[in-house]
Amino acid sequence: MYIQTILTLSVILLCDAKLPKSKPYNQPNELPLNPTEYSQAIRLLQPELKNEKTSRIVDQYVRHRREVFYPNLYDSGLNWTHSETLDQNGDVVLKWTSSQTDIMFRVEARTLGYVGLGFNWESNMKGADLVIGWIDDDSGRAQILDCHGLEVEGKPVADEVQNYELISGHQNRTHTTIEFRRLLNTKDNQDFVIGDDTTQVLYALGPPGSDGQLPKHVDSGSRPLRLLQPFTSPNSAPQMHWDVTINNLSIPHDMATLFWCKIFKVPDLPKKHHIVGYLPLIDSRPIRNGVPVVEKNSLSPVHHMVLYECAVDPDEYSWNEWAESVGYFGPNRPSEWAICATPIAAWAMGSKGEFLPHNVGIPLGEKGGISFYMLEIHYDNQALHEVLDSSGIRILHTPTLRQHEAALLGAGVGVSALHLIPPKQRQYRTVGICSSECTNSTLPDTGINIVSVLLHAHGTARKISLKHVRGQQELSVISEENSYDARYQQSRVVPGGRQFLKGDIMITECTYDTTARDKPILGGYSTSQEMCLSFVLYYPRTELAGCYSMTPVDEFFETFGVKEFYFMSMIKIQNLFLSSGNLENITSPWEFDMKSRNYVEETGLQGDDQGVRLLKSLVIKNPAEFRNKSFMAHLNEMQWSEPLLTEPIEQRLYRGLHMMFCKKQDDSWGIPIQIQAYPTYNALPSNDVSEKHYKRVRLPSVTTASGSHRSHIWPAVLAICLTVIVAR
Structure with missing residues (x-):
């Protein structure tokens, strides 16, 4: 039997030696294959001992590696299409570019020790894909090591197969720079598959002299990024800019959530211009001892900003007066401002702004029909700091008009307290x-073309998708994020665009993880509340400004077993929720001491609660078993950990009745408000992020019966042969 095995193996290897070897194909902007070879694969049979063997494996890796990189080769000369600072001090800069199959990185870090970079779904090292790079202090040559974090402790250990290839590296008196590349999908269980979703990019810096010994890092952190987002930039046409900013707004220390709105008049332009992009201007200074100061590491309370067009109004005198004013607290703004309903720029945390495609522009200027704009800024001040803010948006525009005129469309769940997410839900x-x-x-007869989408929610959201239904059939998603992080809300370009026709349906779906929450989350602007929105950039411009839905009021309360309230x-x-008035000041005849019933927020005041306070003041009359309880008390007492309760609630609110809203640019209705059932269509198979994530390696047992050992020898031999053939 063993002689037969050896003969078979010999024949296979001899045949393989005679097979012609194919030459590798190089993608554009891609380096030729690294000539580095390995004398043997690094293999660890006992995961629990990997950390103890790390230093020995590093030494073996260095000895067996044929070094071809020299310290005078400082960089590759690649065109790095993306660049991000990973830390707040600017000490770690990551640059990268990608092809259809590969991705190349350049890390510039303020350290004379090792540089670690990692990729994971979570912002920690447990199960993360890690690469460690350093400059040998004796030879001055660069080295890298492919590692991963243990699932339990997160400690880095060397991978069995080294899939990262060194491009170049060098070190000066302060910084270490390493360039390397890898396949997007190495098909290695110990490596992360880099795709379209948001990736948690980890970094770690070792102490001076830590050349591959992997001692404890001296600095580390993470940042969410999308590594495969298309590169966008302004074209060469002449550009101007218009800074739309708040001027020295004092944010009080007792306001946890604050919305501020201000009217701006368009610059005096000789003709119509086109907006070609926008950038955030963040200027937040904490007030210390009554004096605003500039602190390098202080976090701005600016959560998101939206700039709206205001439809033409005959009373220009009032609008000029408003443009000269400092602005208004959001819920108290004049009712006339409701005509400022068409978003033209939407920015949220983590975004660097957006450049429109070179054939698309948004009209700007009185000659374009728009004279006034409203800037709305949401401040999230949960830390209750006193801050002086002058933030806003820089609008980039050009007199060179583009082929298509575009607009932004808001879609999703109407922002109100009727948008409820139970606690304890995965x-x-x-x-x-x-x-x-x-x-x-x-929409016009030819429909619209969708260019990009900004998906927006708050901290418990994990997935967001913008679905597309035509007739009875769901089409491929317009845009989706399967690893949503509220700290990184960069708009997503729709590859090739998407034609959206008259009569098509747009569905924004959000998935939340509330396992860490003890009480229900209600919809609203505060970061302690939730949203589910899509801002869709499209052309040609239409009169449509917003298209939303929410659960009808009676359907909402019946879902939670409530049939009637006292005095309301x-x-x-329902009329209160549908009105554009301020829900904060609503009272009812059943007025009670909120403090004595512990209904006051333990944090600061929420500046725009979208009906949360109303739900707290409603007292149940029927049914009898809930009588004299406030509706919020009733919600808080429900057994949310019981799937028999939560699953029917989810199904009824998701698949049940929806109240549809269709808003035009002048704040009028595109169609009357309608209540409809969830549309019926043939859905595509669900796209779960877990299907994209490779499972971790499970090594076979080394204790088997003799008979079992003999029965598996032939598959093992064939597997070894195939591995050798592929490697050659």
Whole structure:
């Protein structure tokens, strides 16, 4: 038997030696294959001992590696299309570029020790894909090591197969620079698959002299990034800019959430211009002892900003007066400002702004029909600091008009307290619908072309997708994020664009993880609340400004077993939610001491609660078992950890009735408000992020019966032969 095995192996190897070897194909902007070879693969049979063997494996890796990189080769000369600072001090800069199969990185770090970079779904090293680079102090040559973090401790250990290839590296008196590359999908269980979703990019810096010994790092952190986002930049056409900023707004220390709105008049332009992009201007200074100071590491409370067009209004005198004013607290802004409903720029945390495609522009200037704009800034001040803020948006525009005029469309779940997410849920879904009746009434016969999408939610959201339904069939998603991080809300370019026709349906779906929450989360602007929105950049411009849905009021309360409240009918409650007035000041005849019932927020005041306070003041009359309880007390007492309760609630609010809203640019209705059932269509198979994530290696047992050992020898031999053939 063993002689037969050896003969078979010999024949296979002899045949392989005679096979022609194919030459590798190089993608554009891609280096030729690294000529480095390995004399043997590094293999560890006992995961629990890997950390103890790390130093020995590093030494073996260095000895067996044929070094071809020299200290005078400082960089590759690649065109780095992306660049991000990973830390707040600017000590770690990551640059990268990619092809269809590979991705190349350059790390510039303030350290004379090792530089570690990692990729993971979570912002920690447990199970992360890690690469360690350093400059040998004796030879001055660069080295890298492919590692991964242990699932339990997160400690780095060397991979069995080294899939990272060194490009170049050098060190000066202060910094270490390493360039390397890898396949997007190495098909290695110990490596991370780099795709379209947000990746947690980890970094770690070793102490001076830590050349591959992997001692404890002296600095570390993480930042969410999308590594495969298309590169966008302004074209060569002449550009101007218009800075739309708040001027020295004092944010009080007792306001946890603050919305501020201000009117701006368009610059005096001789003709219509086109907006070609926008950038955030963040200027937040904490006030210390009554004096605003500049602190390098202080975090700005600016959470998101939206700039809206204001439809033409005949009373220009009032608008000029408003443009000269400092602005208004959001809920108290004049009702006339409701015509400022069409977003043209939407920025959120982590975004660097956006450049429009070179054939698309948004009209700007009185000659374009727009005279006034409203800037809305949401400040998230949960730390309750006193801050002086002058933030805003820089609008980039050009007199060279582009082929297509574009606009932004808001879609998703209407922002209100009726958007409820239960606690203790691993994956709870909510949905907002842009109905076929709305798009059929407002879109042109040729439809629109979607360019990019900004998906927006708050801290418990984990997935967001913008779905597309035509007739009875769901099409491929317009945009999606399967690893959503509220700290990184960069708009997503739709590759090749997407044609969206009259009568098509747009569905924004959000999935939340509330396992760390003890009480229900209600919809609202505060970061302690939730949203589910899509801002869609498209062309040609239409009169449609917003397309949302929410659960009808009576359907919402019936879902939680409530039929009637004291002193407030369902119709009146619904009218309050549908009104554009301020829900904060609503009171009812059943007025009680909120403090004595512990209904006051333990944090600061929420500046715009979208009806949360109303829900707290509603007292149940029917059914009898809930009588005299406030609705919020009733919600807080429900058994949210019981799937028999939560699953039917999710299904009813998701698949049940929806109240549809279709808003035009002048704040009028595109169609009357309608209540409809969730649309019926043939859905595509679900796209779970877990399907994209390779499982960790499970090594076979080394203790087997003799008979079993003999029965598996032939598959093992063939596997070894195939491995040798592929490697050659």
